[in-house]
Amino acid sequence: MNDFIQSLFGPNGVNVWIAPSSTWLLATILFTGAGIVVFVWVALMSVIGTYAERRVAGYMQGRLGPNRVGWFGVLQPIADGIKLLGKEDLIPAGAAKWLFRLAPILVFCGVLIPYAALPFSPRLVVSDMAVAIYYILAFEALEVVGVLMAGWAPNSKWSLYGGMRLAAQMLSYEIPMGLALVVIVLFAGSLNFQQIVAWQQTPMMGIEDPNILGWGIFRSPACFVAFFIFFIGGLASAKRAPFDLPEAESELVAGYHTEYSGMRFAFFFMAEYGAMYLVSALTAILFLGGWYGPLPLPEGISPASLVELWNTNTAGQESFWSACQAFISAPVVLTTAGAELIGFINLAGKALILFFTMIWIRWTLPRIRIDQVMHLCLKVLLPLSMIAALGAAIQIVIMN
Amino acid sequence: MALNTEKFISQVNDLSAQGNLHTEEILVNMGPQHPSTHGVLRLVIQTDGELVAQAFPQVGFLHRCFEKIAESVTYRQVVPYTDRLDYIASMNNALAYVLGVEKLMQIEIFPRAQYIRVIVAELNRIASHLVAFGTYGLDLGAFTPFLYGFRERELILSIFEELSGARLLYHYPRIGGVAKDIDAKIAADIRAFIKTMRRTWPEYNALLTENQIFIKRSANIGVISAENAISYGLTGPCLRASGVAFDIRKAQPYSSYEKFDFNIPTGQGTKGQVCDCWDRYWVRMCEIQESLKIIEQALDSLPEGEIRAKLPAVLKLPAGNVYLPCENPRGELGFFIISDFQPKALRIKMRAPSFCNLSIVNKICRGVLVADVVAIVGSLDIVLGEIDR
Known part of the structure; x- marks a missing residue:
């Protein structure tokens, strides 16, 4: 059974630690631990995201932004979190109580579950799945269900409008986003992130190590178009301005989370920032080289998995501590660890630049109307993404 | 992109008549507590999904009995109350009132x-x-x-603070003159503001006016024809955006407006039809430039002399009535004052421009989307303080 899981999941990630002889208990403990780490990362992103959002907005608007709690106001999001914890948990009269309670959980899960397949560096991934892109797209759709529940359950008209708008918006933008992914998948020949990034490292037009030039976005005109389609679709699915009309405060008060307060509201909030980082990281991995470039990765990285590295470098050691020492001092382990760190910086840096771009767009542009959102998706992005996918297919046939 | 709403509604009606589609209209209360009704306006909107069938404005949530209070205080004491009507443009309100009183008293102002x-x-x-x-x-x-707009507005408020001691409700125009003279420092501040405003005005256009999303959201939305504008009693930028070049500062000059050279910006339909939301917005932006011109001319040719006429301690206006219209930022503002030679007015009736401008909402909000209602109400630029008084 464990063999089967490993064959499904691929050569990296937590699943590697589950030896074929180990028990289900160990697998459960490992995956729970990884889940907690990812949860903390999402919470961290929402903390950094709120702080950055408010400071950047302040800077753009010629004002200060939060600067009272902690050094330059860095503790402001934590203060906000504590405030939200202390808020009364209101359930409106006439609400469908269980749907109302379930909705924030589903929305947050819809953002958290895709993180299981999202790599943070070459090897730092909960599970390196063979069908990672497919998995992420599938579980992102869970958020739509949660938002529809949040729209329906509180028995409020504003919520209903917000929920309906979001369902229409997210479902339609998944199509051009999916087709933009097809372009990359066609070129890379895989749904696995490791192989997609490896494709971006392959020599291009005679250059052995193309670095930035080798990124997916520069590989083909189709990829260039697909990048923008994917990022716009990502903005729409993360409900960021100018596509924030499900929660448009000037029209729908607060859209689908109008009636939510306290921690239930905080979960919607965390889900938004989690989704922002998810979309940014996905864009960075698929189109901007992932952990490859602009900082060069060191030479001599071992392609072996962590378990294999441990086994080869600690062979012949008697005690656990000496094995650890041998493992840490082995040159191949050091370069691989360095590559992990540089890869993490590369990927997180690019993702955070895209994250900043989202904030920048939000504080610059007005909001689009619902019919214009649909018009943009179905009459502009969808044909464009189809042409891009077709162009990619033709290019591959001609080049081969 | 215009939405073919009539066709859509008729299709929906056909389908529901055949029994294939059961749709129900929802009645939504937009306000009185709503982020974008510019105060405590309540809009009752009948919607079919995102389409708006009717939008009824309901007013009166900010009623403070201004007209009744004005009958029970002396003429001078009414001035601070006028500040609180259209609290965004207190100076213009007080000016309209004192001009009316002075006309009835038939006194000359320095x-x-x-x-x-x-x-x-x-x-x-x-x-x-x-x-x-x-x-x-x-x-x-x-x-x-x-926040960009408020950054420049802050400079004006500081100038007003120097002049009157207050930042929002000034009580600065007085019956017979003004409260304080413009000295060299204030004049320099005003000139500096003109310079700043001329520099930042193009920034606004780069940020909002020429933004494609903004144009798509505001052009061809909420179109008011010139006939409709006149028959609904619209005044101010809303009327001028319909292409009617009517400005009381030109038509019936008061307070020596006839001595200044300025243009009346009108709606040209640059981005869509004449008098869509974008036109109303653009007329206001152009009026900022015209106002700067007027201020500059007035500062250059500021006559020397007194600023306040000597008037008796207890003002008793001659019996009779007066109505003097003034050009408020929102349109024609006038106070109809009936006097019976007493220290207090017998009746003061205010013609509030926002009140008349709001009356057209139901006419132009039919068949638009919910988001457009917000755009339309915003483009009328209403202030609830003077609608409810």
Whole structure:
């Protein structure tokens, strides 16, 4: 059974630690631990995201932004979190109580579950799945269900409008986003992130190590178009301005989370920032080289998995501590660890630049109307993404 | 992109008549507590999904008995109450009231006081249009223009603070003149503001006016024809955006407006039809430039002399009535004052421009989307303080 899981999941990630002889208990403990780490990362992103959002907005608007709690106001999001914890948990009269309670959980899960397949560096991934892109797209759709529940359950008209708008918006933008992914998948020949990034490292037009030039976005005109389609679709699915009309405060008060307060509201909030980082990281991995470039990765990285590295470098050691020492001092382990760190910086840096771009767009542009959102998706992005996918297919046939 | 709403509604009706589709209209209360009704306006909207069938404005949530109070206090004591009507443009309100009283008293105002009144009225017009600019961006989801507008408005408020000691409700125009003279420092401040405003005005256009999303959201929405505008009693930028070049400062000049050279910006339909939301917005933006011109001329030719006429301690107006219209940032503002030779007015009736401008909402909100209602109400630039009084 464990063999089967490993064959499904691929050569990296937590699943590697589950030896074929180990028990289900160990697998459960490992995956729970990884889940907690990812949860903390999402919470961290929402903390950094709120702080950055408010400071950047302040800077753009010629004002200060939060600067009272902690050094330059860095503790402001934590203060906000504590405030939200202390808020009364209101359930409106006439609400469908269980749907109302379930909705924030589903929305947050819809953002958290895709993180299981999202790599943070070459090897730092909960599970390196063979069908990672497919998995992420599938579980992102869970958020739509949660938002529809949040729209329906509180028995409020504003919520209903917000929920309906979001369902229409997210479902339609998944199509051009999916087709933009097809372009990359066609070129890379895989749904696995490791192989997609490896494709971006392959020599291009005679250059052995193309670095930035080798990124997916520069590989083909189709990829260039697909990048923008994917990022716009990502903005729409993360409900960021100018596509924030499900929660448009000037029209729908607060859209689908109008009636939510306290921690239930905080979960919607965390889900938004989690989704922002998810979309940014996905864009960075698929189109901007992932952990490859602009900082060069060191030479001599071992392609072996962590378990294999441990086994080869600690062979012949008697005690656990000496094995650890041998493992840490082995040159191949050091370069691989360095590559992990540089890869993490590369990927997180690019993702955070895209994250900043989202904030920048939000504080610059007005909001689009619902019919214009649909018009943009179905009459502009969808044909464009189809042409891009077709162009990619033709290019591959001609080049081969 | 215009939405073919009539066709859509008829299709829906056909389908529901055949029993294939059961749709129900929802009645939504937009306000009185709502982020974009510019105060405590309540709009009862009948919607079919996102389409609006009817939008009824309900007013009166901010009623403070201004007209009744004005009958029970002396003429001089009414001035601070007028500040609280259209609290975005207090100077213009007080000016309209004192001009009416002075006309009934038939007293001459010193030229310097007249010029100072023009300067503060135009400064307040700019401040008001900056708020309109900012909140209109806010209504359409752009947050940053709001703070840009407030940044420049802050300079005006500081000038007013020097002049009157207050930042929002000034009590500055008095019956017979103004409260304080413009000295060299304030004049320099005003000139500095003109320079700043001329520099930042193109920034606003780059940020909001020429933004494609903004144009798509506001052009061809809420079109008011010139006939409709006149028959609904629209005045101010809403009327001028319909292509009617009617400005009381030109048509019936008061407070020596006839001595200044300025244009009346009208709607040209640059981005869509004439008098869509974009045109109304653009007329206000152009009026900022015209006001700057007026202020500059008034400062250059500011006559020397007194600023306040000597009047008796207890004002008793001659029996009779008066109505003197003034050009408020929102349109024609006038106070109809009936006097019976007593220290208090027998009746004061106010013609509030926002009240008349709001009356057209139900006419132009039929068949638009919910988001357009916000855009339309925002483009009318109403202030509930003077609607409910």
